[in-house]
Amino acid sequence: MRDPYKILGVKRDAGQDEIKAAWRHMAKAVHPDHNQGDPTASARFAEIGRAYETLKDPKKRSLFDNAARMAEAKANENTIMQQxxxxxxxxxxxxxxxxxxxxxxxxxxxxxxxxxxxxxxxxxxxxxxxxxxxxxxxxxxxxxxxxxxxxxxxxxxxxxxxxxxxxxxxxxxxxxxxxxxxxxxxxxxxxxxxxxxxxxxxxxxxxxxxxxGSGTQQAPEKVPDQFATKTVSIDDLIKGSWLTVDLGEGREAGFALAAGTTEGHQVRLKGQGHKLTGMQRGDAVINIHIAPDERFTVSGFDLHTVLPVTIENAVLGTDARIEGPRGPINVTVPAWSGSDRTIRISGQGLANADGGKGDLVVELRIMLWEKPDDKVTDLMRSMKNGLFL
Incomplete structure (x- = not known):
């Protein structure tokens, strides 16, 4: 897939509104219904759609950005090595x-x-x-x-x-x-x-x-950094686990996940990179990628989770027990809570470098019953037609 930023014509730091506006403009311009004489219109329209799907999803966008940075770093590393x-x-x-x-x-x-x-x-x-x-x-x-x-x-x-x-x-x-x-x-x-x-x-x-310059002793040059990616779980980050990463050529390096580690964080391992004769050994730079989790999504040091609530509980309010990152947590849902409502629980997120922790953000989602209910249906119909007191 080509660079989605180039496909949509936006910068790498573009916001979601700018990306969405660019997608709408380009999709309208290349839509197959408006370009029936162009045999490539369908392929271009599909490419624009894939680019938008990548950039509108924070996870997919982050993965692409990390891969692009690693590719650029690798190209720069090869150029520096040649020089x-x-x-x-x-x-x-x-x-x-x-x-x-x-x-x-x-x-x-x-x-x-x-x-x-x-x-x-x-x-x-x-x-x-x-x-x-x-x-x-x-x-x-x-x-x-x-x-x-x-x-x-x-x-x-x-x-x-x-x-x-x-x-x-x-x-x-x-x-x-x-x-x-x-x-x-x-x-x-x-x-x-x-x-x-x-x-x-x-x-x-x-x-x-x-x-x-034969009379002076100069320090040997340092080999450029070696880059690698390590996928970790949310539990690894919470526990500060000790992990190993494969550096190729049968070499492994170990490191601990320190406080302040989150998506895209880099861990520098001094003197554990490439080794070349006559040069000072380089460092290994490990890019941290957080694996998808069924329970939580990561936003900085905050963890987000979804709490389904029924219509009556959303209207009347209720107490619920959810699974937190460090064990079960009791949550109070206020009355008249819609799906746009969030409940923030302080100190239940990931540890930051300042000694504190992010929050656990509970997002409410109103859910219907598995089977239709006639009484609820009649009530909604009455409310729609204005036949209620």
Whole structure:
């Protein structure tokens, strides 16, 4: 069946008067007697009638509204799952790219250190010292030299200042000792130069980690809620029974019916929904539906029941004993009570969230005797014809 609201052209929050007026207008417009040349008129007229039957009955309307909300929630859940899956895949690709970038930076750093050590050793043998600033610019270009910042003025200048003193000391010493000392000094200078070269590389690596977010730990995303429906009885609501609901895949969840639960109420079970790898487990949301009951109907937290009364009891009044939700109850029917009369018994309905209870609403219905009575028939005929005193 299509959406009855769309069939009648009314909003979901339309009142009964608006729904009835829309049905009458459309039924008159598409009635088969007025559209004899239209072969689809009968089907359209029947569809309008079914839509009105659904929306005029509070129970049927509530069932349809709950089913529509669940369908919309399921569609939204699927869309959110797809979006989050795409986001996870994008995050994985970004993480892999960041790991590759770090590996490249490490390889460049090792290569630069090896190159610097080799150049320093060759320069020591030839006696020609290349300034560290020129070495950075030659290996990494002007951008790496600029990234070195203060290290250029401190580490490299200090190394350059030490070299003349080292060479003078070596010249004053024996050839064998001078050779060993020269090799040791060359190694120290190479280490200082490699450390200075690593400084801008470490800075670049830190920037990569910062912009890719690898240095922060984020809480895992939460799986969207899983929705289910549980049909309960009025007795379950009154007793606050413990119930279980099937969540599929062999899983069940248990919960107690708390005060304030009525038709359409939702019970949220934390951490008992879907479970996906790498994500925080979602919640299970249980939609409560009250099963039809032969004794009572539910309206909010009030319970409604029907009390049949005969004509003489409606006119003269009577005392009656009815079945209440928590046991038998005595009811007094006032004299001259018609079928539009209701008797409200306080505190006999469902428990609400504020610690109180709804009412039991007794609706009177005047009933005739099972067999015709001649005296009553004559009396009614006399009253109709105005022949009574």
């Amino acid at each position: 989050r899956q795409a986001a996870r895949e994008a995050a994985m690709r970004a993480k892999a790219a960041q790991a590759n970038a770090e590996r490249v930076m490490e390889e460049l750093a090792r290569a630069a250190a090896q190159k610097a050590a080799a150049d320093a050793a060759n320069q020591q043998k030839t006696g020609a010292a290349e300034p560290a600033e020129e070495m950075i610019e030659r290996i990494f270009g002007t951008q790496a030299r600029a990234a070195a910042g203060g290290g250029r003025d401190q580490g490299f200048s200090a190394g350059a200042a030490r070299r003349p003193e080292t060479e003078a000391a070596i010249a004053d010493k024996q050839p064998e000792a001078g050779k060993a000392e020269a090799e040791q000094q060359a190694a120290e200078d190479a280490a200082a130069q490699a450390s200075a070269i690593m400084q801008p590389l470490s800075l670049l690596t830190s920037l990569v980690r910062r912009f890719t």
